[in-house]
Amino acid sequence: MSERSWYESFAPPPTAQPARAWLDSDAPRLSLDGLWRFRYAERADGPLDFTGPAFDDAGWDRLPVPSHWQLHGYGAPAYTNIAYPFPLDPPRVPNENPTGDYRHAFRLPDGWPGGRAVLRFAGADSAARVWLNGVELGWTTGSRLTTEFDVTEALRADGDNVLAVRVVQWSAGSYVEDQDMWWLSGIFRGVDLIARPDGGIGDVEVRADYDHVTGGGTLTVAADVPARVRVPELGVDAECGETVRLPRVEPWSAERPRLYDATVSTGAETVTLRIGFRSVRIDGGVLTVNGRRVLFRGVNRHEFHPDRGRAVTEEDMLEDVRLMKQHNINSVRTSHYPPHPRFLELCDEYGLYVVDECDLETHGFDLVERRDNPADDPRWTDALVDRMRRTVERDKNHPSVVLWSLGNESGSGRNLAAMARWARHRDPSRPLLYERDWTCRDVDVYSRMYLTHAEIEAIGRGEEAPLDDPALDARRRAMPFVHVEYAHAMGNGPGGLAEYQRLYETYPRLQGGFVWEWIDHGLRARTADGREYFAYGGDFGEVLHDGNFVADGLLFPDRTPSPGLLDLKKVFEPVRITPSGDGGLTIRNGHVDSGLSHLDFRWILEDGGEVVARGALEVTDVPPGESVRVDLPVLPATGAEAYLTVQAVLAADEPWAKAGHEVAATQLPLGARRPPEPPPARMAIRRDGGRVHVGPGLLDERTGRLVRLGGWEVDGPRLQVWRAPTDNDRAPHGEALEPRWRAAGLDRLTHRVDEVTVTGDGVVVRTRVAPAASDGGLLATYTWSALADDGLRLVVDIDVAGHLPGPLPMLGVVFALPGELDKVEWFGRGPGEAYPDTGLATRTGRWFRTVAEMQTPYLFPQENGRRADVRWATVTGGQGGGVRVDGRTPFGLTARPWTAEALDKAAHPTDLTADGHTWLTLDAGHNGIGSASCGPGVLPPYLLPAAPVRLDLAFRLV
Template sequence: MDLAHFTPGSGRLAPRAALRSDAPSLVLDGMWRFRLSPAADVPEDFADPDHDDSAWDELPVPSHWPLHGHGAPAYTNVSYPFPIDPPHVPTENPTGDYRRAFDLPEGWSGGRLRLEGVESYARVWLNGHELGFTTGSRLPAEFDAGPYLRPGRNVLAVRVHQWSAASYLEDQDMWWLPGIFRDVTLTRSTADVFVRASYDAGTGRGTLSFDGPGRLSVPELGVDGLEPGTPVTVDVEPWSAETPRLYDAVVACPEETVRLRVGFRTVAIQDGVLLANGRPLLLKGVNRHEFHPEHGRTVPYETMRQDILLMKRHNVNAVRTSHYPPHPAFLDLCDELGLWVVDECDLETHGFGQVGWRANPTDDPRWEEALLDRMRRMVERDKNHPSIIMWSLGNEAGVGRNLAVMAGWTRERDPSRPIHYEGDWSCANADVYSRMYAGHAEVEAIGRGTEDPLPDPELDARRRAMPFMQCEYAHAMGLGPGGLAEYQELFERYPRLAGGFVWEWIDHGLVHPEHGYAYGGDYGEPVHDGNFVIDGLVFPDRTPSPGLLDLKKVFEPVRFAFDEGVVRVRNAYGFRDLAHLEFVATVEAEGEQVARFALDVPAEGGEVKLPAAPPGEGERWLTVRAVLARDEPWAEAGHEVAWGQTRLSPAVPAALSRAGAGEGAAADGVVREPTTGEFTVRGPAAGEYIVGGGRFDARGRLVRLFGFDVDGPRLELWRAPTDNDRYGGLVAAWRATGLHRLTHRVDEVTTGDAGTGLAVRTRVAPAATDLGLRVTYRWDADGDGLVLTVEVEPEGGWTGPIPRLGVVMALPGELGDVTWFGRGPGEAYPDTGMAARVGRWSASVDAMQTPYVRPQENGHRAEVRWATLTGPGGRGVRVSGDPVFGLTARRWSTADLERARHRPDLVPGDRVHVNLDRAQQGVGTASCGPGTLPAYELRAEPAAFRLRFDPA
């Protein structure tokens, strides 16, 4: 069989809408007989209905055969895993033969065989008769089965080739996973209906019409027997992602009745602003691949629903179906639960960019039919969904003549939706200006209309009249992404900016017996892109990452601003008021709740007077929360939608005294309680120093604290590199400087006046460079505690940022319970952690780890006032800041964390490694996109910070 041809299929019926019909249907999913061959040139005798397949394996349909022990998955982002020589494919072409015997129900006549999705090339036989072939993996194909059906036993045979000419059109950033991965159905439905339901915001009325056979009725609207092509205007409630109002419609056709749900809405572009129902539309979106850690792109319905519920609960209002149309059930759920959708064609030729876009199918007329075929099949299948507000021509497919063909057909077929395509920045065939990973400064320039002009004045003027959308931004790979809040501020400031879609929804980690979750290279692929497929807002098991929690905060539809005695509540919804929410305020002192009261907030928002908080001591914070007043389809009453916080009393510099009350402070700011003989420094006659509850060796290193064996603290500049550090180039610069292999030289150990303290002067520096840091550790006894002052003075020509500045120490492993007063409950870094609020939190050391699929820096708790690490019986160590510090506690060292490639590589040790940071470098989104913003960069500069240690 020659697979190197451009024709997208043969024997297929015309594409039509996905509809719910009362026509008889027979689901052919289930266990099929299966045989895998290493090449395509296998005899076709298996299609004979009497072929003996008793020695074959069984394989569930839908599924991918590499996930069931037949071959192995492979991951690439850009690179094709075969030579770029279109339309040719390798001889070594895994080929799966499928057979399914089924009994035809009595009285059945006629029918269509419908394949919802097969990767990448399928030939189909029924009872030995070839029906045809199809390509376009993520799109349905129908064949006329009627002439070849017979009473009783029937045999369906399908041959699937992993590679075909069509594979050149499917170079999406995901696992290569062949097989029949969506449903297979025999149906007697033939109807095709196109319902058009627009909304006029000026009149509050909707206009309804349809194309197709039969007559349309919408009982709730009093529409009965509407004829095709005859519009009717009715009073309706509009559909939006916030208020997804649907009306049940029935189309009575001559041979069947089809049902669909109609939503009235209008999408338009006016004065460079994207509008829905006459109002500016701000997309708070995510890119979503179809993925399940065990089933690949065969995603169960309940998992689809879970995805949308998670999105809604995290204030996501839009999805781009990157980079292909999803299972049609997902779009039904978007209609029902409310998400704006950019539906993307199953087209990407990214790998041609590696050869200068030579022979790119997008610009080759021989591929025109195949590209147009994919666009037609998507539009025809999905045209009735109110959630779909744009059609996308595809992704990263370069520039070429075939895009104009696709766009021209689509505009003629459906002028009601704008067209999107990012790969051509001239926007010659698009209606919106779309970019990926534009930095904050460029996004602001576009919002202001001052971006760099195009060479063609006519195209430039056309593009400047378009709304701008970031179809991908804020690459959610590993720790991060940073910069979310700054992007959102720009989107909300400039009307031209229609928001965008964070990359991406889920980590594509496949369940693996050794690695926990596998990524590129874990199956021995000779060409792969490593863990670049692990770049989601949820982990493979769909646990929200800290990045998703931050995104929820950034996307909040309610905003709070505090002033003396009042809170200003702003409605940031686009299509509803605040009447569905309740507002609750709490006051906490040192993280303990001391008051709680409800707030009466007008439906339109506004300024609300706050009740007087009860008097008391300690650092006090007011938190206002907006929660659902009643159940919504996507969350129960009480679900938190938004929150805001303000400090009512100033922070207490808790490091200065045991009580943190600040009494008795000396002129230098250090609290000194009456000193007794037990606080004097002894040594070094016995080879050690003793300062209060601390024991130091002759070199001034703390080795015992309050009866616990310890190691440190000493200066730490390194962190286990994040994905953004690695892909953005920071790690290479840090390693070149030697920050991962610092040496520590002790120059002097001295005792203070009257033997009341200890000063350890050191030089910390990497080998092979003259860069260094003069570091002085000053220890003072204070009551039962120890105060540590760390002074840092850089030497040499330091350039560029450094990973962190702080101290690290090791405590006994028994101190595995942590309570802290600061931001939490999750991790936070300088440009992340918007979801972390000030409070009192508790967790085990184990629970403080963020389980990134590829281990990296994680778990940092920010702005900690004090923290206790305790073991059995509550005995342990308390650390306080002056006024705050960053806390990380792990059962492995930074070096252990850096060496790990998968979660199981991290083996807990017998120590708890504690980082107490003055500062860390920001995170950014440089794995794909801009690096850390200058405001969040950490430089080697003179610094001093203090910490207090007390027995807990």
């Protein structure tokens, strides 16, 4: 075998052991994880002398296993979404092929039995060649798939054993692993030595079916050797292979993840299992679990950590699962490869439906019109079927796995059909899914990505565009639909979540979907002066990259929930609390198989943002899918704008959250009153050397700008139309607004004062704001007057002049305040940011944040931090005191330590520096956010037209 040919082979690993389930056994297992000796090279054709036990590796570095070598200073990470970072000439790869040589010495522990042993690699990217004590064991490909080698003949019972591994970054397997993530290499999952005693259990298969009509279960546990299966809680003690019928079992579901402990034993080995009884069927075009329609409230999850890449720990996985449960997520698609096996065990235990995806994506072939795409190239058939085999065999015993996915974005062709045939024959208990072949020739579930709301509704109605083949068209129309990726969670957003969910809940054929995606893939980095940020594509000198498209998650890289995740939790609420129309509440149980006895219902009454009363609601247990009417509590009288918040919270601790954790909530307005008309001016306007005194304000008579408010220096107002474009405005894979806005000159407006008129009771300032080379613009008229309570009133009327195409980014005014005013309190929606189609998780109340805390740290700086429907706000700090703003009608509020223009220019948060001011923006409207970074743009109701608006504000000193 040449040094090049082994990693450029179409064939599956020829000497690997047959794929089998990942088992928890009492047979001895030795973890080989830890610090290994490591040598890095830029090519894969280096000498093989390191494979012998006597080789002196004292001069080599040390590298943790599991890990990626790029994250330890060898080579560099690189990110591409679609394009391959090497020429397409399968199965060949470049000679410049970064390579890591590993060596690890170990001794068998006392008591290690004689007989067979296997060496297990859980994940090595992208191909590895393995020697033990100088004996070549073989090679492995399939980066995120398990490979085992028989090491019986090479293993030494006494003395040191030396394991040597060569890992290459590029291999034939790289052509089918183009999965929209960092290209990272190395042994990134654990390595184990496992004893295989004579008479031991090589493989186990569990079939645990549930009959939702009778409540009974059927259990068949098969093993590759004669063995007995025992389930003490059910009184089962049977030979493996025997079918046991149980008159009554508790089923497993994501809501009630009931597991039964079981063992499979021979005289030589015992395997421990956790069995969940459940059935997955397609009945009448509807996907059911345990006889009931399932609605996926899901996310797509890559494995990721900002310091370790895909070398995630159990703590990382557990945090993901708990966060998903806490945010009402019930399902996860393992994009785009099988996850670490422990993640599936946690999904079994905590309750998450799983779409388990094969380690396959060939998206980059789209850029060459799919020539030689592995999905339809017969040279790849064995390798791709092997990948499906290894996925199914490893994960077949997990009740959480309800669908197999053939892979992602790999076109269509004969090899996908071969994978489907194999999987369907091997495991008929789970339906198959694959998105990219829209004929659905080889699958059981129709799925698509990033469809508009209108397209989704058409599918729900069964009115989608027909296929050319009538038979295939009829077959597809009889399938359930899953929106396998939607609501691209990149940067600020996504918008449109509630509208999607409404459709999923309306049409039985629509069975929910999976938001793209769970976590931003930003790698932790530092500036030269030590400030931390999260790096994205291009930050490591890549010639070819896709920028911050790698940061499109609901979690920031450090696993802090984004505003988008909080919105998703609200949209996914399994309990709906709404006004009943007759003075009460309707509580609807959206669970599939759980009542509401696990929840307590609480209420809080706030008057003007102050809590005045609280209590509990008595709610009877509500069966799944049903509703109950509940009387509102007797409430005390309120004198201002009052709101009643009703919460459904956990009544007791759950494994994923403590008692009191909020599952669902609603807020009802009670007797909100219109603010009174502003009081008349108490004093006349006074001129003083080019300045005009209006109440507590001082205006420049030449510019009409406010220069002082009481003792505070102020500069403003200035019409604000521009916002730092969001990822969805830039829309790398959707309909972009940013180029239209820049073409219209909205980022380079000039301001002209046409007239400043000073009257006996006020000042009127007329301005025109427009870009160069355009006859369109905006007319802004500012009318200042004094208020009787020593306040200052500003009415801003904004009108359109000439042709100014919409939608506009925003319409408002910005003031520069002293930077020492760095604390903000407001009455409006909060505590987080909100835009016309986001902020679903916010509530009206009285909130407080520092200016720094009001910034949302998106990896790529962009418009953020707006608070919506604000009635009043104070900006205070320094030695005390500050400014209060009241709105005649609610307004949008943003407070920043830098300008929108500075935000626009920044590439990372560390590029932003406080400039000594607090920039206070008060807006009459903002354009929505949408999901156009990859998907549909802003829905029509949330577009901001180029049309007249008014802001009516009052300023006072505090």
